[in-house]
Amino acid sequence: MIDFEAPKPIAQQSFALTTVAENMMRPVSRYFDEQEHEIPWDYINFMHMAMRATGAGSLAPRKRKPKEGEEKKKYPPIGYQSLAFLLETLSWGDVGLYLCTPGGGVGAAAIEATGTPEQKQKFLARFATDKPTFGAMAMTESQAGSDTSAIRTTAILDEETDEWVLNGEKIFVTGGHKSLVDSDGLVVIWATIDPEAGRAGMRSFVIEAGTPGCQVTKLEHKMGIRASDTVSLVMQDCRVPFENILGSPEVVRRPRSKTGFKGAMQTFDATRPLVAATGIGVARASLDLVKEMLAQQGVSIRYGLPRQKLTNIEREVIDMEVMLRSAWLLVIKAVWMADNKLPNTREASMSKVRAGDVVNRITQKALELMGPIGYNRDHLLEKWFRDAKITDIYEGTGQINRLIVARNILGFHGRDLR
């Protein structure tokens, strides 16, 4: 039965999240935008405490094993749906700060999607301790962005010690500094065990904070999301135990198995709609503020009029609402599919394509509509304009996600459409 009612637990958390966004984020938005590499510890500590208390924010749906004799809970899984709402609302507060939220982030997502039960146990436990801890994921290299098969970081097995030896340089690692320097976190690193093999050689490895041979070498200065750290990592003969290769040993040892690459793609199916959700939060913030500023000027939006009778401002605002709502519904559908274990590659990329488009259009229009006021740093509109742009870039650019949607629809393989 088609239903657009948010599940009760989600509706219940919404008020609390908005309160956090309004009180913990908005008041310091401007400050952390301007103090680029300062770490927002107040926000981090508060969120860590709050999330431990409420259990919110874990990426994977909570898999609670029913106790002996206890009936299995009937409530359908809503882990990704809750997370989409959480991210959207916190990003409505401030997406840069949201990206500093403690927890495993995309690193944990990769472990969740591809790790063995033992690996999940071993690596994810740290995020539930009493210290805020961070996780990151490092795929991109200077010569390998969209084309992930071009990565050159190598992982060679040292048979004697049964350790992987990693060498290479990663760039643009979100939260890399917090994961390796500011907390006892971890980074999931993509490397090749066979540089000749392209995708078939790709595997992912966990590097824990404090591992010798892995260093944060650069903190980027960015257009937006400045509260979030984006770093380069250099690995020089960085050794990790054999078990730190994600996936089951039989599979990871098979030389030409594509599971490594497929694992990355699976992770994206889960994370792309979530990234879309963050962008939508930013766009909603802009649209809300525009409507509020218009209302202060006595301009109300006359919904229901034919377009020929609307003023230009009304048309723009109405179009922004259509864009925002329809993009959000694509996100909801994609995460609903993820929760229900339905294959969602197409929907995940569609939600990212749409969000990438509309959040930029909306935040850009918001400035135009507010004229000189919008362009001024007195308001956050110009910040949101900068923050929104990343939505169409990371976790697969708009073009890459178009390729994925198109291949999926057309029944093409990568070689048919590149």
Place this chain on the structure above:
Amino acid sequence: MYSFEPSDEQKMLIDAVRRYAQSDLRSKAHEAEEECQLPASLIEKGWELGILQASFPEECGGFGEHSAVTGVLAVEEMAWGDMAGALAVMSPGLFALPIMLAGNNEQKERYLPDICQSEWQPYTAALIEPHFDFDPNELRTTATAKDGGYLLSGTKTYVPYAGNNECMIVYATLDGSTQGFILPKDTPGVVISERQKLLGINALPLYQVDLQDVFLPAGNHLNGRDGQGFASILDAMRVAMAAIAVGLSRAALEYAIDYAKDREVFGVKVAQKQAIAFMIAEMATEVEAIRLLTWEAAWMLDNGKEDASVSAYLALTGATDMAMMVTDRAVQVLGGHGYIREHPVELWMRNGRGIAMLNGLAMV
């Protein structure tokens, strides 16, 4: 709790409508448009699917309950087959649904069982007026109380089946709001013009209707909710037209996909060119997004949500742009061949431009 799965009953209905849309509506669409005529047997077959009848409870002669969601699902499939055909089959709904939403008991008893239990009959409604800033909430057609009844005056356009109509609803401004009136055929003062020629949907017979001091007894006024039922009528029109846009756009998208996978250029399939593949990806994303927006609006109407009217309005706004964008690109994907009337995409593009102007020609 979110769900994007239609119920089992809805799925059966969708399947049945899809089969009809494919083997009947779609296969006849080209000829119907060229000859400006839909075979009566085609309409009757669509009518027998019982989409409208399933919207009415038993006491009104139907066998179900009113649901905008179900209506939207069915109409989308119909319009996937052919927009003109879909509007034709659903035309009695333009009369019956307003009676249910805004009529009094007497009117319901008098009309609904007969409509539901008979063959398809040319019942219709007259809403749209011929001026550029036409606004369904500010009609220029007026109704004035007189001699225990009403006098109606004004000009209506795009009235389906007015030429041989059984009975129609005419919307007019009364006391500052839009209200409906039942106009039986052959009422004095009504002038029905020659059949209109439009950019698209030419298979559907449409007429201009002039009303000059047309007297209607008080019993013909849709006063079931003190005459204030038009808001929900308009909501139901908007989601229906949005669903038609979705069905039409999906048709264009699918046609473009099939063509692009088949056509070769420069030694590869044209779909292998990014310029085309990206258009297709964007078309598909647009259709999926607006489809969800339409479903949500219909769901809000069914569940009496506060912002349901705004949602229906936003859905139609989005659907208007989607239909133009997607059908235009479908023609582009086919190149010169898309411009030739043997392929359906140019008709869909002509029909797609009509979504905003034709609101009022469908209801769920």
